Amino acid sequence: MTDTVKSAIVTGGGSGIGAATAKRLIADGWLVTIxxxxxxxxxxxTGEIDAGDKLNVVQCDVTDRDAVAGMIDSHVAKFGGLTGLVNNAGVAVGGPIDQVDLDAWKTVMTGNVESVFNTISLAVPHLKAANGSIVNVSSVSGLGGDWGFSPYNASKGAVSxxxxxxxxxxxxxxxxxxxxxxSLTETDMASFVLENGPAMEQFKARMPLGRAAQPSEIASVIAFLLSDDAGFVNGVNLPVDGGISASNGQPNFT
Incomplete structure (x- = not known):
């Protein structure tokens, strides 16, 4: 990136990983639109960050292409350019495939894939001008399969x-x-697992670190990938999963 002042758009910035990423980037000196x-x-x-003129806030449904265009225009008008894009907005849909209706399938594909297409395709001219960087929030579910979660797997596999x-x-x-x-991160979207005791025990048994991630731990990796320190990192789907993907899937016999 060649700009002295760096600015980024973070989708899904109202909570979880997106909010944590906005906080981290502002702490690192970025100008941010959530x-x-x-x-x-x-x-x-916005209240938690209290960043004044360093923060721009735009209500926008990223599945609406016209709204996305307006959101990017708002960012560029306020900050003069765009050097980073974090695609974090997303939805989770699962269930046995013969019980997933077409509307649910379309919801997850539109929310997780079409939204990323919208933001990237419209932001690229600005990012080219700034030698910028894009970080997509995929999932370990985009690197391998899960039981009973195939629509989400398909959408995140597409993102990856x-x-x-x-x-x-x-x-x-x-x-x-x-x-x-x-992998599992303490966000609102993951509450259906986090609040399910038996499911959490199964997760902990599979997680070498024995816990869910904090949003700030994902945000720190996003901040690195956006930064000049990652200037020769390109095309990576980096697991931030506590070691789940290190396993070959066989049981723990120890």
């Missing part, structure tokens, strides 16, 4: 491979594209 659909969540994050393809396409034009692949 984007979300829910005003209450955006206002809560979209990341690789764009790294090839855009790397020579000065834009790096990477992804993080978290």
């Amino acid at each position: 984007v979300g659909r829910t005003v209450d969540k955006l206002e809560k994050t 491979n979209f990341t690789r393809a764009l790294a090839l396409e855009l790397g020579g034009q000065g834009v790096r594209v990477n992804a993080v692949a978290p």
Whole structure:
């Protein structure tokens, strides 16, 4: 990145990983636009950050392409350019495949894949001008399969491979594209697991670190991938998963 002042857009910025990423980037000296659909969540994050002119807040549904265009225009008008894009907004849909209706399938594919296409395709001209960087929030569920979660797996698998393809396409034009692949993280979207005692015990048994991640732990890796310190990192889907993906899947006999 060549800009002295760096600025980033963070989607899904009203809570969880997005809010933590906005806080981390502002602490690192970035100017940040947080984007979300829910005003209450955006206002809560704004109050927690208290960043003044370093923070721009835009209510936007990233599945709405026209709204995304307006959101990017708002960021550029306020901060003069764009050097980083974090695609964090997403939805979770699961269940036995013969019980997943078409509307649910479309919801997860639109929310997790089309939204990323919208933001990247519209932001790329600005990112090229700044030799910028993109970080997509995928998932370990985009690197391998889960039982009973195939729609989500399909959507995050698309994000992971979209990341690789764009790294090839855009790397020579000065834009790096990477992804993080978290496992279970303490966010609202994961509450259906976090609040289920038996499910949490199974997770802890599979997690070498024995716990869920904090959003700030994912945010710190996103901040690294956006930064000049990662200037030769391109096309990576980086697991931030407490070691789950280190296993070959066999049982723990110890």
